[in-house]
Amino acid sequence: MLHAHDHHDLPFWRRYIFSTDHKIIGLQYGITAWIFLLLGFCMMLLMRWQLAYPGQPLPGIGSWFGEDHMPGGVMLPEFYNQLGAMHGTIMVFLGIVPLVVGAFGNYIVPLQIGAPDMAFPKLNMASYWSYFTGGVVMLASFFLPGGSASSGWTSYPPLSVIAPIGQTAWIIGMVFLITSSLLGAVNFIVTIFQLRASGMTWMRLPFFVWAQLVTAFLLLLAFPPLEAAAVMQLMDRVFHTSFFMPAGLIVSGQHMPYTGGGSVLLWQHLFWFLAHPEVYVLILPAMGIVTEIIANNIRKPIWGLKSMVYSIIVLGFLSFIVWAHHMYLTNMGTAISSFFQITTMMISIPSVIILTCLFISLWGGSIRFNVPMLFALAFLPMFGIGGLTGLPLGLASPDIHLHDTYYVIGHFHYVVAPGTIFALFAGVYYWFPKITGRKMNEFLGHLHFWPSLVCMNLIFFPMLIQGLAGVSRRLYDGGASYAHAQPVLYLNQVMSIAAFIMAAAQIFFIVNLFWSMFKGKRVTSDNPWDATTLEWATPTPPGHGNFVHPVEVYRGPYEYSVPGAPKDFSPQFEK
C-alpha cells in the first residue's frame, strides 16, 4: 500500500478547522450536513406525530418544547408551520445539496480527475464557512419572537412578507447559503476544466464528475435570481417596498403599509427559476454516485455511457426552461402553459435515457450484492417511481387536480428520499474504506438497508393515494377536518409509524459508522473494491496533495472485464 506523507506541520486549527484541503472540507461539509439532515428528519417526526394523532399530546418529550410551541405537549398550528417550512429548507439547502456537492463532490471530484486539490482552496474554505453561518442563522431563528420562518420552503408572498421576524432570518440565512453555493460552483467548474490529469480527456471522465460539472453550472446560473428575489423580499419586509405586494392589503382588519403595484407572481417566477434547476442539483450527483457503484459491482462497462453523458448535458440545459410547470394554476394562458408542458415532457427523455442505461447495464453482469450496491440498486426503481409520478404533474390538466396535494409531496419525496438519500448511503458505504482504511460492517448494513427500503415505501406511497383522493399538503391536522379525506385518513398512522420505525433503523447506520471507524475490517489494498477510477490510486487515506506520483490516465472510466486483460478490471491509471 502507498503511504501518504504529511509533511505539512500545520497547527490543529489550521489542519482541521480552517483547513484548505478539499478532503477535510469535504468531511466538514459531510458531518455538518448529516447533522442537519438528521435535524430536519426529527422535525418531520414531530410533525408526523401530529398528523397521525392530531391534537393528542406527544408522550414523553412533548413538554420539552415549552408552552408557546406545544402547550401540554400538543403542537400549535403555528409551530407546525414553522417545522414544515424549516423541514423543507433544511432538507434541501442545508442537508442534501451540501452532502451531494459540498461533501461528496469536494472529496471525490479532485481525486477522480487526478488533481492535487480544488483550484481555489481558500475559496473552498470560505464556501464551507458561509454555509455553516447560513445554517446557524436558520437554526437560531427558532428562538426569535414569533419563531422561525413559517411560510413554507417556497416563502410565497404576501404571507411571507407580513410574517414575523423569523422570515427575515430565513432570507439572511439563504443569502449566506447562496453565496456558499456560488463560490462552490465556480470552484468546481474551474477544477474540472483546469485540473484534469494528463490523459484525462472529456470522455474519460467518470460519470460522477460529469454530474458534478452540470450541477455546478445549474448552481452558478440558477441561484442568482433567487438572491435577487431574496433581496427584494427583504426590501418589502424591512423598507415596506411593494415588489410583491398588492395595493390595499388588509390583514386582521389592519391596513398594511404597502403602496402596492407589486406582483406576487414575480416571486413565484424568480423562485421556481431557481428551484426547478435545484431539484436537478438534488438528483444529478446522486445519479453520479449510483453509476460509480453500479459500474464497480456489475464488473462490466456501463451500457451507453456516452448517451448518458449527452443526456445529462441536455438535462442541464432543459432544466432552465421548465420552471413554470409549478405555476399552471396561476392563470398563465394556454400558449405559455403549452410551452412549459412541452419542455417538461422533453426533459423527461434524458432522465429516462440515464435510468434505462443503468438498468440495461445490469443485464448479464456478475453482480456483487454488497451493501453499497444494494442501496444503489434500490435507487433505480425508487427514482423511477419518483420520475414517473412527476409526468402527470407536468401536464396542466391533471395538475389542476393534483396541485398542492399530498400527491406532489409523495412524488418529490420518492425522488429525494429513497432516491437521493439512498444514493448518499450507497456513497458512504462505498467510499468509507478510502477515507478511513476500514470497511463498514455488512451485517449492520443489511439491518439498515432492508427496514429503510420497506419503510420508505410505507411512508411515501400512501401519500400518492391520499393526494389522488384530494388531501391537501400543509394541513395541520393531516386532513382530519375534511370530509373527503376521511376514507384515506387511516393512512396517516401507517405513514407515521413507518417513519418512526425508519428512524429506529437509522440507528444501525450511526452505530455502524462509529464502530467501523475504529473496529471495522482493515482494507489490505488501496483499491479494496477492485475499481477502475483514479481515487483508488491514492494512498489510504489520501494525504496532502492526494497523489504520491503524478498520475497519467490511459483509458475510459469503467473498463471492467476487458477481453484479454489479466484482471477483470483495468484501472484508468494502469497502462
Next chain:
Amino acid sequence: MEIPYIVEERPDTGFNNATLGIWLFLASEIMLFGALFSSYILLRTSASQWPSGASDLNIPLATLNTFILVFSSIAVVFAWASTKEGNLAKFKKWMGIALLCGLGFLVVKSIEYKLEFIHHRFPSTNTFLALYFTMTGIHAMHIMGGLIVNSYLWGPGCKMFKEDLSHFSHRVEIAGIYWHFVDLLWLIFLFPVLYLL
C-alpha cells in the same frame, strides 16, 4: 503536488484558473442583474403609470458619476499596464486614482440618496423608487467589493510586486476584469434604464 495553471495557461482550455473563475463569476452576476432587470420589465409593463427617471432623479449628478466610473476603469487599465512595465510607483499612482474614483462614486451616490430623502422619496414611495434604490444599492455594494479588492492590491497585497511580478500582474488583471464589469453595469444598464428610459 502543487496546483497547476495558477498563472500560466492550460494549453487545451486556453485559460488559467483565475481567469476562467472570474468569467464564470461574472456569468452569475449577469444572472443576478438579469433577474433584477426582468423584474423591472414585469413591474413596469403591469403598472398603470410610471414616473420618469428624468423628473424624479438627479441626472446631472448621475452623469458626473458615469464619467467618474469611466475614468476609474481607464485608471485600472493603466495600473495593470504599469505592472507589465514593472514600475511600482506608477502602479501605486494609477491604482490610487482608481480607488479615489470609486470612493468619489459612492460619495456622489449618497448625495443623490440624500436628495431623494429630503424630497420625501423613499423606497416605499412607489415601485419605481423601490427598484431604483434596490438596484443602485446592490450595484454600490459591488463597487464596495471592488474597492476592498483594489485597496488590498494597492496596500498590503503589493508586496507580491517584488516577489512574483507575473503573478501580481495577473491578480491586477483579474481585479480589473471585475472592475470593468461593475462599471459597465452602470454605464450600459443602470444609468440608461433608471435615469433615461
